Amino acid sequence: MKKYISITVVMALMAFAWISCSKDKPVDEDGLLITNRQECFVSNFELLGSDFQTVRSKAPVIDTTACTITQEVFFGTDLKNLWPQFSLATDAKLDPKITGRVDFSDLANPKQYAVVSGNRQIRKTYKIIITVQP
Amino acid sequence: MSAKYFQHTALLFSFVLLMAACKEKEYALPEPKGVLQNDVIKRSFGPNLVGGNMEFAYAMALPASKGKLVSAEVEASIAGAPATWLENRTYYTNNSGVDVPTLIGAASVNSGNKTTVTFTKDTMSSTLRYYYYAPEEARGKPVTFKFTAKSSNGETATYTMGPYNISKMDMKLDLKPVDGAACYISIEDMAIYTAAEAATKAGKIDLVYVYRPAPYNHSFVSPGSNVQYLPGVTLPAGVNRVSKLVKAWNLRDQQLARLQFGIFIDDLDFQKLDLGDSADFAVNMKAEAGIWVETADKKYRAYIFLNALVNGTKTATISIKRYTM
Numbered sequence A: 001m002k003k004y005i006s007i008t009v010v011m012a013l014m015a016f017a018w019i020s021c022s023k024d025k026p027v028d029e030d031g032l033l034i035t036n037r038q039e040c041f042v043s044n045f046e047l048l049g050s051d052f053q054t055v056r057s058k059a060p061v062i063d064t065t066a067c068t069i070t071q072e073v074f075f076g077t078d079l080k081n082l083w084p085q086f087s088l089a090t091d092a093k094l095d096p097k098i099t100g101r102v103d104f105s106d107l108a109n110p111k112q113y114a115v116v117s118g119n120r121q122i123r124k125t126y127k128i129i130i131t132v133q134p
Numbered sequence B: 001m002s003a004k005y006f007q008h009t010a011l012l013f014s015f016v017l018l019m020a021a022c023k024e025k026e027y028a029l030p031e032p033k034g035v036l037q038n039d040v041i042k043r044s045f046g047p048n049l050v051g052g053n054m055e056f057a058y059a060m061a062l063p064a065s066k067g068k069l070v071s072a073e074v075e076a077s078i079a080g081a082p083a084t085w086l087e088n089r090t091y092y093t094n095n096s097g098v099d100v101p102t103l104i105g106a107a108s109v110n111s112g113n114k115t116t117v118t119f120t121k122d123t124m125s126s127t128l129r130y131y132y133y134a135p136e137e138a139r140g141k142p143v144t145f146k147f148t149a150k151s152s153n154g155e156t157a158t159y160t161m162g163p164y165n166i167s168k169m170d171m172k173l174d175l176k177p178v179d180g181a182a183c184y185i186s187i188e189d190m191a192i193y194t195a196a197e198a199a200t201k202a203g204k205i206d207l208v209y210v211y212r213p214a215p216y217n218h219s220f221v222s223p224g225s226n227v228q229y230l231p232g233v234t235l236p237a238g239v240n241r242v243s244k245l246v247k248a249w250n251l252r253d254q255q256l257a258r259l260q261f262g263i264f265i266d267d268l269d270f271q272k273l274d275l276g277d278s279a280d281f282a283v284n285m286k287a288e289a290g291i292w293v294e295t296a297d298k299k300y301r302a303y304i305f306l307n308a309l310v311n312g313t314k315t316a317t318i319s320i321k322r323y324t325m
Helices: A002-021 B002-022 B195-200 B267-272
Strands: A042-048 A061-063 A068-073 A083-088 A093-095 A111-116 A123-132 B037-042 B053-061 B069-076 B089-093 B099-103 B109-111 B114-118 B125-133 B142-151 B156-165 B170-175 B184-186 B191-193 B207-212 B217-221 B244-248 B281-285 B290-294 B300-310 B315-324
Touching: A042 A061, A042 A068, A042 A123, A083 A093, A083 A111, B037 B142, B037 B156, B053 B069, B053 B142, B053 B156, B069 B125, B089 B125, B125 B142, B170 B191, B184 B195, B191 B195, B207 B315, B217 B300, B244 B281, B267 B300, B267 B315
Parallel strands: A068 A123
Antiparallel strands: A042 A083, A061 A068, A093 A111, A111 A123, B037 B053, B053 B125, B069 B114, B069 B142, B089 B099, B109 B114, B142 B156, B170 B315, B184 B191, B184 B207, B207 B217, B217 B281, B244 B290, B290 B300, B300 B315
């Protein structure tokens, strides 16, 4: 009986020791896990108006080679108060972060957002080109 | 040895637990107090608007052997509008779930802050509805109610309700702007004007209702907005105010929409509203959507709910809640 207990205790101890020996997983400045993934692209793009309804009149055209997102919005969209939403490759993140409504009204100077890959080594800057439905 | 003791202790303890669990509590029939008693519930929800009513149900009873009800009275801290009344019928709910009224006395009498019903039927229990219509004097103030019942044996029972705040805001329901005709909306007056009328009230016109085929559809635009949002609209002279507008969706205020949604816009929403860098137009609106508005002089904030939009007749039905800053 005693023997069984001591075996269990020893095994538990070994398990603890093993866990404590493994190194911490690397995280970036946002506390997000840095992985080995190299994929770095935008898979989908959404724009919401002040009423949190979509303002897209068409599906977005995402060019991952030229790094542009072309989006047509409804006539009469309030371009000063839009809420962009990006779908990214696994583990990737966006820079700058979206913290609230964004002013897209300067159509001549498109907004730029960088996608950073899971291993934080690759960075691609996307231009958001907004056009208004005629 | 010690393990044995431990075992015994555990066993004993579990017995004690078992015994405690088996004990049943004796139920005793509640003793009636044998005096006149009363109770009140508030039946209406949401912000209490001036001109609107607050509904209460006032229940009173005493044992039949002690006497009968003589009168019921409600005293409001601020006298209600003349429409305020206490029902002179008591209701019971029949097997089909229908409330059936029974007349118990003469119609209620308002005198000062008090509304009174005098019983004419020999009854020992009754539930009367009370409808308080908030007067203009109560705007933005709290109101309390004191319900009093009297019985033939001289007993009196009272129940105090409140304080309830009467909202500062105003409400106007079912205005019907028409494209190209009565399409000038004034938040200050909470009214709709034609071009001829608008020309005489240029300083009060905050929005223009316009309908054009897609992609424009039903739109509410400040007269001072970019002309591209006012296609084919010739504004009367002087109508040029720029209001701030923000579209809203899924905000179907129950008092405006009169739909099943339990959402209410109250004074606080207007006080905390920050329209910041908003647009001066709301183009391509859908039915059951809404618009937050702030007038150019920042004197009024409003929420306009779009009850219905009709393409064929180029009309809309809108309801407004307005708060004076």
